[in-house]
Ligand SMILES: NC(=O)C1=CN([C@@H]2O[C@H](COP(=O)(O)OP(=O)(O)OC[C@H]3O[C@@H](n4cnc5c(N)ncnc54)[C@H](O)[C@@H]3O)[C@@H](O)[C@H]2O)C=CC1
């Protein structure tokens with residue numbers, strides 16, 4: 334049974350995938366209402382109201398996935414989630430149209446003074462001259478941040494016959510041309526726009542983007558709109574510009590602190606506001622809740638998540654192609670960890686052949702997670718593997734090579750310790766599965782699975798027979814056995830597999846066999 338906590342208000346209909354699933358228990362309560370049972374939850378669903386910080390994550394040791402039913406994840410400490418191996422997903426496009434429409438409604442309201450006029454009429458005034466507005470047609474609209482919402486705004490602005498100027502450092506000229514917008518520098522947008530609307534995420538770079546320095550570059554009489562995140566427009570910097578009339582008006586759906594109780598901006602008549610309503614339509618809420626509910630349900634069924642923030646997002650098709658290599662690499666990591674049980678400084682992975690067409694970074698994280706999981710007593714998975722390895726001082730890298738050792742695909746990993754290194758090479762054979770084809774320089778061929786025994790010995794007659802006798806005397810059935818050697822009479826290896834784990838005493842007896850150098854008991 335998986336327990337899901339929905340901590341913010343969400344569309345009931347959108348949550349149906351949980352309600353229809355007998356293996357999921359759904360709890361719809363605020364975090365503060367379930368303080369004593371936080372440790373039981375496997376999934377946490379939030380909107381923007383719940384702050385997910387490290388303190389909360391520590392109280393939720395069973396948590397596997399956090400789903401943001403919306404776009405912005407600035408209320409979630411994604412780094413902390415990554416550290417604890419918790420996947421963070423969002424619903425990136427479910428509320429795009431609603432937010433674009435809300436921005437447009439704000440723009441029209443702003444230039445036609447609709448909220449102020451509404452209050453005036455309801456106060457029994459009839460003051461038509463106080464609310465003379467400005468036409469949108471022919472005006473220059475500056476859009477900062479031209480992603481999903483920004484580009485939907487542009488479509489609507491075109492219908493209103495506005496001239497559209499866009500600043501987005503990640504937007505290519507070709508795409509801007511295709512979308513029919515004028516791609517500008519930030520300064521160009523600031524200088525030309527009659528109305529500026531921001532649609533970026535809140536990041537270190539965008540925090541205070543419209544602050545003192547850039548506000549000074551805007552036209553006198555400019556209108557500003559923020560339906561993205563509080564803080565992109567610096568709330569304290571705009572005060573002076575509102576007071577001296579440089580900013581003609583502002584429309585704010587979002588604030589640096591929500592709700593904006595002591596916010597001076599609320600005192601200005603020319604500032605119109607809504608309480609973070611961009612995504613608040615029935616359609617958007619149904620979309621985002623349903624999107625994350627479906628994805629979390631699939632995640633519990635072992636399927637890939639497609640909109641993860643802290644790991645590569647893979648479609649089902651791509652994941653199906655990656656999965657055999659991912660499974661092999663994870664097993665290689667577990668094997669490596671047990672073959673070389675000493676401190677490691679570096680792990681290096683090399684891919685060759687057909688596997689290089691796939692998202693190898695995901696495969697590498699699987700290997701690293703397998704390696705670390707076998708060693709340290711903490712939750713390690715592909716989400717936090719890179720971070721955990723860094724904290725342990727293990728350098729980790731992967732590369733592509735043209736040497737596929739004669740296989741159609743090849744994954745090699747080498748771990749470097751202080752005095753020695755250990756290399757494992759594997760390949761995936763369709764219909765036969767993942768196989769290890771080289772172990773520390775010995776050509777071999779075995780399936781990395783189950784209870785294994787790796788024996789390094791000198792290549793002398795009788796060693797294999799003596800090992801077989803000891804196992805037989807102990808009533809131990811050998812399931813499979815593979816041998817390999819570098820040269821006649823040199824070092825050689827045996828890889829045996831058993832139906833049951835081998836007892837420690839048997840391993841100790843085997844160690845006394847002359848010519849056996851080392852033995853490693855391996856469980857995968
Ligand atoms: N008010 C509300 O209820 C809602 C607010 N939002 C917010 O709207 C914002 C945009 O959402 P989407 O369009 O879905 O995101 P998106 O990721 O599709 O677009 C963001 C765009 O900002 C651009 N960008 C990033 N850094 C930039 C910078 N320094 N300068 C200029 N552009 C930059 C990116 O290249 C990207 O194209 C987010 O902050 C999101 O949280 C989203 C939905 C509802």
Ligand SMILES: O=C(O)C(=O)COP(=O)(O)O
Nearest residue numbers: 380381382403404405612
């Ligand atoms: O999706 C977003 O980024 C939003 O800002 C919407 O926030 P909400 O889910 O309405 O609290």
